[in-house]
Amino acid sequence: MNKLLLFFTRNRVLFSFLILEFFSIWLVVNRNTYQQATFFLVSVEWAGRIDNVKQNVLQTLSLKEQNEDLMAENARLKESLRNLQPKMGLRSDLPPELLTRYYYIPGKTINQTTELMNNYLTINKGSSDGVSAGMGVISSAGVVGKVISASSHFALAQSILNPNFFIASKISRTGIQGSAKWDGQNIYKSKLLYIPRNLDVRVGDSIMTSGFNSVFPEGVPIGIVSDVQSGEGDSFLDITFILFHDFKKTDLVYTVGDRLRIEKDTLEIQVLEGS
Amino acid sequence: MKTSILVLAIRFLGVLFLQVVFFKDISIASTATALIYVWFLLMLPLDFVPLAGLFLGFASGLVIDFFLQTPGIHAGSSTLLMALRPWILSGLTPRAGYDVNQEPTFMDMGWPWYLAYSFGLILVHHLFTFSLEILSSEFIGLIILNTVSSTLFTWVCVTLVILLTSTPRR
Known part of the structure; x- marks a missing residue:
């Protein structure tokens, strides 16, 4: 017993190294698990605050106003398009919750990576704006990514530049x-x-x-x-x-919410578990 | 001269700020990124206790991970760097031994010693970082390209930081 203890104390550097390294790799390998989700949840809020300040410093005042105008304009257009679709005679027999099934939350990318293998982006809208994990992120050009974690004011999304995202x-x-x-x-x-x-x-x-x-x-x-x-x-x-989406140019994005998602997923889970 | 805990804390905050605010967005041709924070680990006193070094490496890597949103990657590679550091330091011991006043800079130790020390450790650190990040042997070419280009980039940045912050102590 004493010999065993002596062995461990003599090699304490080696054992500490192995334990710490094991823990790090465990963190890396467990992508998309509960531990990672909590890591991101805390990290996204703090990293988001820093990025927000940074973005505000970098952005000149006029550019900021221009962006906000464009964003409001786009949201208006999307809204009116959604209202026009039923009037054009397409599927006008559908109930209203189906016609307005998707809703769009305008926001801005305040941080993103493009040079990594698994890329992410941070959006300046969070759960207090109605963003939640699993929602899609699009821009006026096309698909951008998918929200994997949302804190109260920010959301972290997996970018389409990510081989884990189909x-x-x-x-x-x-x-x-x-x-x-x-x-x-x-x-x-x-x-x-x-x-x-x-x-x-x-x-x-x-x-x-x-x-x-x-x-x-x-x-x-x-x-x-x-x-x-x-x-x-x-x-x-x-x-x-x-x-279509150019990560180097566009930072205005929309998070897409699906009003019927819970209904659809519940049905699918019930059927799959029942079979 | 001993480097106090206060100096270490200031250095770490400074390098964290540089890494998170500036170097996060700087990359050359989407392959080379400077992981400037290794400067902090490289500049630890030559007689720093190895066990404490390991934990310090792990902790600082985890803080970097927290801000770069890369759970585990920098913690793992910083731990490895700190595990190899005592080993490479003893391998490079000059004939007269280390002087307590010396810092691991090119001013104090000379260029050959500094090149072997900094380049070796940065290369291993970056190889481990990019391997963990990409995590697939399918992209071995990409791992090597990223590692080599980023090692050069980081090395240049670290050397510049030393030039700006360190003074010869001999």
Whole structure:
């Protein structure tokens, strides 16, 4: 027993190193778990405050006003478009909660990474504005990301520049379903996966969300096909597309809320657990 | 001359501010990023107790992680850096041994010693950081590219910071 204790005290540096290193790697590997969620929840609020101050210092006054005008304008347009859709005779028999199923919360990116492998962005709207984890983030150009954690005034979103983030998508010309996922190479390009080789996909086809998972509504633009190759050996096409959202230019974003999401998810869980 | 806890705390706050406010957004061609905070760990006194160093490395890495929102990555690589530091210090011991007044800078130790010390530790630290971040052998080329370019970038920044903050003590 004494010998064992002596062994541990003699090698205390080594054992401390192993324990600390193990803990660090455990933190890294457990992405998207409860521990990570709490880490982000505390971290996003503090990092968000710093970024907010920084952004305010950097931004000149006129630019700020311009942005706010644009943001208000966009929100107005989205609102009126939503009200116009039923009047145009499209599905006017649907109940109102379906017509106004999605709502948009305008906000601004106050911090983002693009140079990492797993990229994130911070938005200056949080749970007190109605943002919650699981909501989609879009810009006027297209899909931006998905909220993974929201504190009271900020939200942290996984960017589309993140290989862990799959977007249920389709090609608008043909309706072919696929899954969009970033491959870590170029911040302006991404990949469309799981489209069988025999299907017709052309350069110039536009890709949009299919609305299959309740993160994004159907038909939000994602990008435009720039290259189609027959993949090496496997049965899927290797499709590269240019992303519509430019992370280096746009910082005005909308968080998309789905009024029927809880209903949809509850139904799906009930059925899946019942079977 | 002993470096007091107050000096260490001021250094850490300074380097944290630099890292979180300035260097977070600076990257060259989306590959090279300067992890300037390693300066703090490199500049710890030469006779710093290894066990305390490990915990200090872990804690400071965790604080950096907190602000960069990268749970565990910088904590892990800083712990590794602090584990290797006593080892590389003893490997590089000059013939006359270390002087208590000396700091691990090129002014006090000369360029060959400083290059081996700083470059070696920064390289290992960055290799570990980017491997943890990318976490897939599929992207081994990207890991190496990021590591090498960022090591050069960080090294230049660290050397500049030393030039601006340290004075010869010999």
